[in-house]
Amino acid sequence: MEFRSRESVISAIKSYTISRGVDYTVYESEPQTFYAKCKEYGAGCDWLIRASLIRKKACWEIRRYNGKHTCTVVTISQDHAKLDSDTIADVIRPLVESDLLIKVKSVIAEVQSRFNYTVSYRKAWLAKQKAVAKVFGDWEVSYQTLPVWLKAMTVKMPRSRVQIKTLPVYRETEEVQGVRVLHHIFQRHRHFTDRKMKRVSLRPLAFHQSTQ
Template sequence: MEFSFSEAVIKAMKEYTIRRSVDYKVYESEQLTFYAKCTQYESGCDWLVRVTMISRKHCWVIRRYNGSHTCIRANISQDHSKLDSITIAEVIKPLVEADPSLKVKSVIVEVQSKFNYTVSYRKAWLAKQKAVEKIYEGWEASYEALPIWFEAMYHKEPSTIVHFETMPAYQSDDLVTDIRVLHRVFWSYYPYIRAFRHCKPIVQVDATHLYGKYKGCLLVAVSQDDNNNIVPIAFAIVEGETSDACHFFLSNLRQHVVTRDGVWLISDRHESINAAVARSNRAWSPLRAFHMFCIRHIESNFLRKFKALYLQKLVVNIGYSWMVREYEVCYQCLRERGEAYTNWLDRISHEQYALAFDGSYRWSHMTTNLVECINSVLRGARNLPITALVKQHLQA
């Protein structure tokens, strides 16, 4: 047999040993030679192989081979040492390319189906990361490419808004001079900004976690036009759902995209969002803007607090009450089941969650479902290196 590259030799060796449920030990791996023996060679199995690079033929050739293994062909273990993350990455590469959100459990199932071995969760996770790198470039290289890619976008469309925040780089506890690393980035393309001028005065914001090698949060803002089409208007990648990160996002959103007054901001009740609104110098406060809460998040907070599933629908009905009388009836029903429930609800201004008191300004938008739809479309992108993730948002 002949092979074009040394990598092809090693790949063939691994596939052979995995398929035969045997194993080998490398005795020599040089620039021109690869020599391996069965791990049971000292115990009686004579299997060995020597592959050499033949310069005149420009290929690797098997020069010595001792037949089949004579050792017992029993399963080595539930796993196999040669079934490493690199080998698995090659196998699952088409699956990851088709669906970057492929679950690690699905990787384990695929390996079981292909090789009849059950690999560890960590090995499967590493294999997926390596497959992503092969398809979309390396994780570190992607971070380095992001400013260059945004600069190219800016030259193509000068109205593109991009705002980076960086922080010092440290190696152990020592500051690395002349190097700064990405902390946060906000971006919005001119078509988004222009489209928002023709949308309802509604902005929904939400955060979703990134699942790649480097963690963080993706912040998304969306609106809706008069034809009920969902319009994404801005994005940000930040370190997490912190007050500073939300302030960074909302400040840039207000300065560059949502510049008109009388806008209704709909979000969950996360403390970071509330803190960012409070420190916005009234940019997101009446009368310039009105901060509303998603009724589904209020429902979720209520269930987490009281574990009262039978009251779930009643809490939602209170928010969806169109008339004050209807609101009072539902509110009283909740109160009759326990004052603790209504006391908890009273800590939230009813103008922020009930249709009966919103002055008909929230356009009947009671949830953050619009932004959840965008998050669903971009579900796979959250597993990608950062530049590939940003490109996916442009395509969406």
């Protein structure tokens, strides 16, 4: 079996492990090799897997595989150790692409439907942030480039004016000093309908949206 990258190999192994309700321990994780065994290896289960990079084919291959797990799951859990936020982010990426404002509870429902596990709110929220970053770029990087973009816009359109509104950040009931959150940005563009009349339009360019 061939895979295009190391990440796709690990993702496939994780998905199989989660669906089976079993777990594994990583014994070797290198840029060109990934080797793992069942957590019950030597105690009732001989499952192991080794994948390696094949340079001539420019792909990854499963070089050793002992077949299905023979261990028995004796405990029932609401979550799985390998069902981390990165794995969930890859799963919900298509949902984020179609709806940036998807609710965290919808992410939890999607994971439950796909894997039959109920993850915590925090894990689902973190997965959504990672999925958004993969689709639209990192929030912090975007925020840092925003002033440059706004300056270029006002230079290109000299009659434009930009208004940025921020809000204070509170920790419980106390305001956090030196920290504010972006609420919205308005662009004002003044143009003339004729020599005597002028019109001012004010429209939002960006805003802060709750992730609840």
